[in-house]
Amino acid sequence: MAAVNLNTVRSVIEGRLATELASAPVIPVVFHNQPYTPTPSSSWVQCLVSFGGNNYLTLGGTTGSSNSVIGVIVINIFTAKGVGPSANYTIGKRIRDLYNRQIISGVHFDPPTGPEVMGSPSPEGYFQTQVRMTFETFEDL
Amino acid sequence: MAFYRGQQGSVKFEDTGGATALITSTRSWSMTVEKESLDTTALGATYRANVGGLISGSGTVELLYTASSGDETNAFIEMVNTATDEGAAAFELLLTTGKSITFDGVITSAEYSATVGEIEVITVSFVTNGAITLGI
Numbered sequence: 001m002a003a004v005n006l007n008t009v010r011s012v013i014e015g016r017l018a019t020e021l022a023s024a025p026v027i028p029v030v031f032h033n034q035p036y037t038p039t040p041s042s043s044w045v046q047c048l049v050s051f052g053g054n055n056y057l058t059l060g061g062t063t064g065s066s067n068s069v070i071g072v073i074v075i076n077i078f079t080a081k082g083v084g085p086s087a088n089y090t091i092g093k094r095i096r097d098l099y100n101r102q103i104i105s106g107v108h109f110d111p112p113t114g115p116e117v118m119g120s121p122s123p124e125g126y127f128q129t130q131v132r133m134t135f136e137t138f139e140d141l
Numbered sequence: 142m143a144f145y146r147g148q149q150g151s152v153k154f155e156d157t158g159g160a161t162a163l164i165t166s167t168r169s170w171s172m173t174v175e176k177e178s179l180d181t182t183a184l185g186a187t188y189r190a191n192v193g194g195l196i197s198g199s200g201t202v203e204l205l206y207t208a209s210s211g212d213e214t215n216a217f218i219e220m221v222n223t224a225t226d227e228g229a230a231a232f233e234l235l236l237t238t239g240k241s242i243t244f245d246g247v248i249t250s251a252e253y254s255a256t257v258g259e260i261e262v263i264t265v266s267f268v269t270n271g272a273i274t275l276g277i
Binding site for chain 1: 147148149150151152163165166167168169170204205258260
């Protein structure tokens with residue numbers, strides 16, 4: 001094993017979402033540092049993966065030891081404004097089910113929070129909810 | 142002056158003779174070496190007198206469960222369940238490379254646990270058998 005490859009972890013998380021939302025009904029999804037101009041009143045999803053705390057798991061130096069790598073996923077779900085939350089929650093369920101307690105390629109996903117309604121959508125003009133969850137993976141040096 | 146952090150420590154073990162091997166995924170260890178005191182106060186004395194008695198040690202090793210098999214880590218977490226234990230298992234508790242406490246001992250308990258949302262931990266307790274060598 002080796003030091004964790006952050007892009008591998010990111011691709012596990014983002015790839016899972018991209019694959020799910022590419023199946024019917026298709027929902028556009030945008031990730032960190034990607035330009036996107038949404039179509040007004042359309043549905044789309046923004047997925048933001050961030051790495052956070054890292055902790056010692058075991059004794060040892062730079063070899064024969066393990067660390068915990070923890071991160072958070074924030075997924076913003078945007079749907080048409082003024083038509084109720086149903087379409088939004090339908091997407092929210094797809095996303096929750098995608099990660100809820102899953103262990104994918106060594107990435108452990110915790111139970112998600114949300115979809116939580118956001119009082120001030122950003123960008124404006126949409127009904128926005130947010131699904132958040134933490135994840136943990138292990139680094140073996 | 143050198144100082145050391147906990148992660149520089151490690152635990153080695155061997156249950157069947159031969160060289161000790163590293164116990165993987167060890168999270169912590171602790172050991173207490175105790176010496177009994179024998180009261181030698183004479184009748185009529187004002188101050189109590191003591192001399193040292195028998196020396197013994199005990200402690201715990203906490204490790205993360207990794208489902209390893211066929212190695213000393215597996216032997217370490219299962220040895221409490223052996224029917225005959227003559228106390229010949231070799232322990233080596235290292236504070237840092239080359240600085241260790243070595244002894245033969247008996248594993249007296251192993252606490253296996255699983256808690257939702259947490260990494261599975263096994264806590265193994267031991268007592269010493271015979272001489273303790275402090276190479277620290």
